[in-house]
Amino acid sequence: MVLRSPEFIFITLSMLAAIVIITSQDALGGSASDIFEGNLTGDVGPGQSSPLKEMNFSETTEAYSHEGILEATIIIDEHEGMVGNEQVKAITYNGSLNGPTLHVKPGERMVLYYVNKLDQPTNIHFHGLHVSPLGASDNIFRVIGPGETAKYVLDIPIDHPEGTFWYHSHLHGLSTVQVGGGLSGLLVIEGLEDLLPDALHNITQQTFTMRGFPWHYWHLNYTSPTYQTINGEINPVVSISPGETQLWRFANIDPGTFYNITLPGHTFRVIEEDGNPVWKVWDTKYLVIAAGKRFSALVTGGENGTYPLKMLPYRGVLRTHILR
Numbered sequence: 375m376v377l378r379s380p381e382f383i384f385i386t387l388s389m390l391a392a393i394v395i396i397t398s399q400d401a402l403g404g405s406a407s408d409i410f411e412g413n414l415t416g417d418v419g420p421g422q423s424s425p426l427k428e429m430n431f432s433e434t435t436e437a438y439s440h441e442g443i444l445e446a447t448i449i450i451d452e453h454e455g456m457v458g459n460e461q462v463k464a465i466t467y468n469g470s471l472n473g474p475t476l477h478v479k480p481g482e483r484m485v486l487y488y489v490n491k492l493d494q495p496t497n498i499h500f501h502g503l504h505v506s507p508l509g510a511s512d513n514i515f516r517v518i519g520p521g522e523t524a525k526y527v528l529d530i531p532i533d534h535p536e537g538t539f540w541y542h543s544h545l546h547g548l549s550t551v552q553v554g555g556g557l558s559g560l561l562v563i564e565g566l567e568d569l570l571p572d573a574l575h576n577i578t579q580q581t582f583t584m585r586g587f588p589w590h591y592w593h594l595n596y597t598s599p600t601y602q603t604i605n606g607e608i609n610p611v612v613s614i615s616p617g618e619t620q621l622w623r624f625a626n627i628d629p630g631t632f633y634n635i636t637l638p639g640h641t642f643r644v645i646e647e648d649g650n651p652v653w654k655v656w657d658t659k660y661l662v663i664a665a666g667k668r669f670s671a672l673v674t675g676g677e678n679g680t681y682p683l684k685m686l687p688y689r690g691v692l693r694t695h696i697l698r
């Protein structure tokens with residue numbers, strides 16, 4: 375194997391990704407910014423810890439199926455907004471740094487109207503889905519030109535695994551820059567909780583989509599002001615009660631960044647990996663999440679307190695996920 379420098383990058387991450395507050399729900403006040411204790415690369419300080427007040431990107435939305443069909447319109451456009459203290463231009467799905475989260479069940483149909491308002495072509499791929507790659511389905515060879523609207527129709531097989539997937543632009547030659555620019559989002563094939571013991575069927579679920587932003591194509595070295603975002607936010611606040619078990623889905627929807635996350639004092643009980651329920655549940659204190667990878671884990675809240683969901687340094691020579 376020949377090492378060519380642009381395709382190999384050293385990644386060093388040492389940053390805080392989210393604040394987890396463990397307390398009874400009643401006691402949750404507006405104290406999130408008071409307990410903020412760190413920052414990412416850049417100058418995000420106390421008071422800017424949770425939703426990006428000054429940022430004019432929209433919040434992540436959720437789209438659910440209705441009577442067997444999930445119908446959604448996804449508009450692709452450029453938007454400017456603030457991330458940390460930096461004015462950035464992003465390519466967004468529906469104005470958000472994080473595309474809408476699509477929820478669909480095995481056996482259902484997904485109908486998406488994909489509206490390209492960019493001045494360049496694009497398309498969409500549904501990462502990991504076991505569906506037809508032809509026609510108006512998960513066809514990565516379709517080209518949706520500037521100003522065009524495409525209708526995508528995907529039939530999810532009745533025996534499709536329940537798990538966490540994602541979607542992103544996949545136009546050859548442009549996809550890495552478009553995904554890094556913001557064109558990716560989460561897709562959940564529902565039903566994972568039904569495989570859990572009865573007591574957990576109504577378990578509270580939270581999703582964490584991670585991406586570095588702004589994304590620098592060949593300069594991902596963290597001397598550049600790249601912020602690690604979760605659900606399109608910096609340092610969001612997550613709450614869970616002592617002893618409560620929740621289902622957390624982690625998805626790395628970035629085209630190149632690796633994450634190594636840990637929640638001090640807690641264990642991730644992994645129940646799904648890359649869209650498949652695991653054969654054997656396993657426990658870990660650290661989850662290394664490569665670009666494109668997903669995990670679902672059960673997390674049980676420990677003692678009252680505030681815990682940073684940390685991204686640890688991840689050092690190594692990594693081949694970037696070149697999507698071209």
Ligand SMILES: [Cu+2]
Nearest residue numbers: 499501542666
């Ligand atoms: Cu993919």
